[in-house]
Amino acid sequence: MKTTLTIALILLVTNLTFGQTTQFRYRVKIQKKHLVLQDIETKGADTVKLPRGAVISSQIKYQFADTAYTADIKDTLANEMVIYGTKDIPVTKELPGWATVAVDKDDKSKLNINYWLGDTYDRNGKYYLKLKNREYASFWFNCIEGGALTIPFKYRPKFTKNNIDISEQLTADLNVGAYLGYSFGKTKYMYRKNEDKEPSKWLVSIGPFLSVSRVEADSLSSLTAKVPLNEKRTFSTISPGVGLMTSIYNFRFGVFLGKDMSIGSTAQKWDYRNKGWWGFGLGYNLGLIWGATK
Numbered sequence: 001m002k003t004t005l006t007i008a009l010i011l012l013v014t015n016l017t018f019g020q021t022t023q024f025r026y027r028v029k030i031q032k033k034h035l036v037l038q039d040i041e042t043k044g045a046d047t048v049k050l051p052r053g054a055v056i057s058s059q060i061k062y063q064f065a066d067t068a069y070t071a072d073i074k075d076t077l078a079n080e081m082v083i084y085g086t087k088d089i090p091v092t093k094e095l096p097g098w099a100t101v102a103v104d105k106d107d108k109s110k111l112n113i114n115y116w117l118g119d120t121y122d123r124n125g126k127y128y129l130k131l132k133n134r135e136y137a138s139f140w141f142n143c144i145e146g147g148a149l150t151i152p153f154k155y156r157p158k159f160t161k162n163n164i165d166i167s168e169q170l171t172a173d174l175n176v177g178a179y180l181g182y183s184f185g186k187t188k189y190m191y192r193k194n195e196d197k198e199p200s201k202w203l204v205s206i207g208p209f210l211s212v213s214r215v216e217a218d219s220l221s222s223l224t225a226k227v228p229l230n231e232k233r234t235f236s237t238i239s240p241g242v243g244l245m246t247s248i249y250n251f252r253f254g255v256f257l258g259k260d261m262s263i264g265s266t267a268q269k270w271d272y273r274n275k276g277w278w279g280f281g282l283g284y285n286l287g288l289i290w291g292a293t294k
Contacts, residue, residue: 022146027098027116028139028187036095036113036127039088046085052077090130095121101139101189104128109191111137136190141201146180149209149243151256151279156272161224166271169221173213179243181207202248209256211239217270225269235270237262243279254281 030036050056053076060071097115104110113127121127129137158168185203215237222228241258256279260272267273 023183024144024146026100026141026143028101028141030095030097030099030113030115030139032094032096034096034129034137034139035092037090037130038093038095038128039126040091041086042089043084043086046087048083048085050077050081050083052080054081095127097121099127103189108196109133109193111189131189131191133191133193136188138186138188140184141187141203142182142184144180145183145205145207146178149177149179149211151175151177151211151254151258152281154258154277154279156275156277159275161271164224166223169272173215175211175213175239177209177211177239179207179209181205181243181245185247200249203246205245206243208240208242209258211241211258213237213239213260215260215262215270217266221271222269224271227269229266229269233266235262235264235267237267239277241279252282255279 056075056077058073058075060073062069062071095115099113099115102112102114104112109131111129111131113129115121115123115127131137152172154171154173156169156171159166183203183205185201187199187201189199190197213236214234216232216234217229218232219228219230237260239258239260241256243254243256245254246252257276258279259274259276262270262273
């Protein structure tokens, strides 16, 4: 019971630390419910009616030798004239597929959509969503994510070896490593007039990791050795494993399952050598999810 309470307290005050991460193949799912707009060039969309007697000004430019000349011409209409113009008209379409989405730098109410090459839509087309004030659009997304990783605390379960009962252990090893995982989740873009608002998201990431740790061993953690240690010694371990990480807005939590592997005479005496452990972390990130993300 005491150990359980200790673990719970540590989870409340511990920060699961991630360094700079990089995302690969980040893409969002455009669904049929997302009514995508595409600007279609339409001839005759605009008309202007010029009355009889209207004066029309025009210019004629021509080149003679090394000199450019411009002639200004004015004509008076003898009859009424209608002029037809060309205009881009937004057309609503259902265009489901995978794409990247970004807020337009000039119009914050506009989400520009860039479809992946695998889709059969017009590659030269300009697609976007238009949001009203306080309206939002949400998208499912997935990506491959990799980066630096530190697991602040490890819990090693109790076990029996050579008829010797080894107690459970909760440690704060100094460790650093890297992970690579598949991430998926949901992101939400909300438009608020006169405000620059970053999209919010939650995600789940699962994948393998590899970390290096410094471990201290003494007589109490080498009970199963033929000749236990008589003094405190340190050595390095390599820990492969798998982790499940989640982030909801800026709150993040991770659970890891790993195994400490090491070589050397001191490491061979360590009771927990080649034994599995659980790693935990809970924290609040004031910056981007999982640290700075490229």
